[in-house]
Amino acid sequence: MPTPEIQILVCANERPPGARKPSCGPRGGLEVYRRFKDRVRELGVRDRVMVNRTGCLKHCSRGITVAVWPWNLWYQQVTLEDVDEILETTVMGAGKPVERLRMPDIPWE
Numbered sequence: 618m619p620t621p622e623i624q625i626l627v628c629a630n631e632r633p634p635g636a637r638k639p640s641c642g643p644r645g646g647l648e649v650y651r652r653f654k655d656r657v658r659e660l661g662v663r664d665r666v667m668v669n670r671t672g673c674l675k676h677c678s679r680g681i682t683v684a685v686w687p688w689n690l691w692y693q694q695v696t697l698e699d700v701d702e703i704l705e706t707t708v709m710g711a712g713k714p715v716e717r718l719r720m721p722d723i724p725w726e
């Protein structure tokens with residue numbers, strides 16, 4: 618398969634202590650990324666769903682930030698407990714949003 622049908626981007630950016638802005642890494646971004654990877658493998662959808670950890674996705678104060686393509690759905694304050702709901706609702710549900718986690722339409726930070 619040359620390109621994934623679905624791509625999940627998880628911010629794992631890590632700023633040093635005392636940085637001007639918060640970052641998703643110290644909040645657990647890497648752990649959320651790993652949970653997505655594990656669950657995608659367990660669900661048997663690795664052939665069509667790609668999970669990537671990223672640098673800053675520009676919504677630092679609302680992290681952990683997650684974006685799901687091709688639906689351009691952005692989620693805020695994602696925790697390990699939210700991973701299954703995003704996978705079941707959005708990924709397995711053909712782009713249905715998890716409303717309680719949706720990022721408001723705000724400027725990039």
Ligand code: FES
Pocket residue numbers: 628629630631639640641642672673674675676677678680681682
């Ligand atoms: S550090 Fe995660 S959105 Fe900026």
